[in-house]
Amino acid sequence: xxxxxxxxxxxxxxxxxxxxxxxxxxxxxxxxxxxxxxxxxxxxxxxxxxxxxxxxxxxxxxxxxxxxxxxxxxxxxxxxxxxxxxxxxxxxxxxxxxxxxxxxxxxxxxxxxxxxxxxxxxxxxxxxxxxxxxxxxxxxxxxxxxxxxxxxxxxxxxxxxxxxxxxxxxxxxxxxxxxxxxxxxxxxxxxxxxxxxxxxxxxxxxxxxxxxxxxxxxxxxxxxxxxxxxxxxxxxxxxxxxxxxxxxxxxxxxxxxxxxxxxxxxxxxxxxxxxxxxxxxxxxxxxxxxxxxxxxxxxxxxxxxxxxxxxxxxxxxxxxxxxxxxxxxxxxxxxxxxxxxx
Numbered sequence: 001x002x003x004x005x006x007x008x009x010x011x012x013x014x015x016x017x018x019x020x021x022x023x024x025x026x027x028x029x030x031x032x033x034x035x036x037x038x039x040x041x042x043x044x045x046x047x048x049x050x051x052x053x054x055x056x057x058x059x060x061x062x063x064x065x066x067x068x069x070x071x072x073x074x075x076x077x078x079x080x081x082x083x084x085x086x087x088x089x090x091x092x093x094x095x096x097x098x099x100x101x102x103x104x105x106x107x108x109x110x111x112x113x114x115x116x117x118x119x120x121x122x123x124x125x126x127x128x129x130x131x132x133x134x135x136x137x138x139x140x141x142x143x144x145x146x147x148x149x150x151x152x153x154x155x156x157x158x159x160x161x162x163x164x165x166x167x168x169x170x171x172x173x174x175x176x177x178x179x180x181x182x183x184x185x186x187x188x189x190x191x192x193x194x195x196x197x198x199x200x201x202x203x204x205x206x207x208x209x210x211x212x213x214x215x216x217x218x219x220x221x222x223x224x225x226x227x228x229x230x231x232x233x234x235x236x237x238x239x240x241x242x243x244x245x246x247x248x249x250x251x252x253x254x255x256x257x258x259x260x261x262x263x264x265x266x267x268x269x270x271x272x273x274x275x276x277x278x279x280x281x282x283x284x285x286x287x288x289x290x291x292x293x294x295x296x297x298x299x300x301x302x303x304x305x306x307x308x309x310x311x312x313x314x315x316x317x318x319x320x321x322x323x324x325x326x327x328x329x330x331x332x333x334x335x336x337x338x339x340x341x342x
Contacts, residue, residue: 045082108321116308250264271288
């Protein structure tokens with residue numbers, strides 16, 4: 001069984017690690033300690049599966065002793081897969097809800113966004129900005145204020161450059177990033193599952209707990225990932241409205257003979273989704289990242305500490321910039337000129 005922790009992906013995207021380093025990080029993701037629920041070999045279900053597998057092997061011509069030996073080796077994998085399928089069946093509404101994310105967003109959408117960064121010392125900076133794709137790429141972003149004051153020209157220019165770089169990186173990542181449905185299925189398969197329904201709101205909460213996991217490749221990768229908890233929430237209509245992940249404690253990853261090192265401490269990630277147009281995929285309403293991450297990549301230190309909250313509001317469809325200058329050819333009308341000759 002292969003295991004690639006979301007923490008490894010976060011190191012790639014948050015610290016802008018090169019694709020080569022990311023590939024080496026993920027290439028070493030061979031599970032040593034499984035994070036999925038343990039198997040009770042004394043349970044009636046396991047014993048029944050063991051007996052069935054032994055009987056199948058004997059029917060195929062193996063001796064009783066050889067059949068028992070082989071059955072003892074493969075039955076844990078069979079039972080683990082059965083348990084995973086049972087969890088997937090229980091969480092089918094959650095898996096189905098992810099189909100909404102496969103829809104295509106049509107047209108261009110403007111919105112208002114509030115960025116809030118809080119340091120570990122409690123200092124807060126808030127930026128209010130607007131995005132409008134009816135303007136050119138250079139002017140689609142407008143920084144409205146920083147902590148309530150108007151930005152300077154340099155701050156406006158730097159902000160637009162920063163958002164352009166982020167958009168370019170996000171577009172490249174989107175082409176390679178697994179779908180949210182794939183992530184949900186992976187989380188369910190690799191963790192224990194519990195489900196609860198709120199009588200007050202009608203919301204259904206799926207809580208997935210994954211145990212500590214390790215990944216090793218001698219001389220290449222050494223990773224120790226702390227247990228994590230993931231929560232998915234569906235609203236009364238069965239739509240995915242919230243996804244969160246917490247990983248308390250300290251996780252460590254090293255690669256390339258410690259030329260790349262990363263430490264992740266008490267990380268919490270939350271995304272909330274809204275549905276302004278039912279025919280379209282959900283839009284992000286709020287995202288939050290909190291924790292401490294530090295890395296040393298080929299001698300270059302990088303870090304991210306504190307809390308980042310991004311709130312999106314006022315989604316509205318606008319005319320795309322390119323469409324503003326398009327030429328539509330229609331029927332030709334003769335324009336009369338000169339005085340009225342009635």
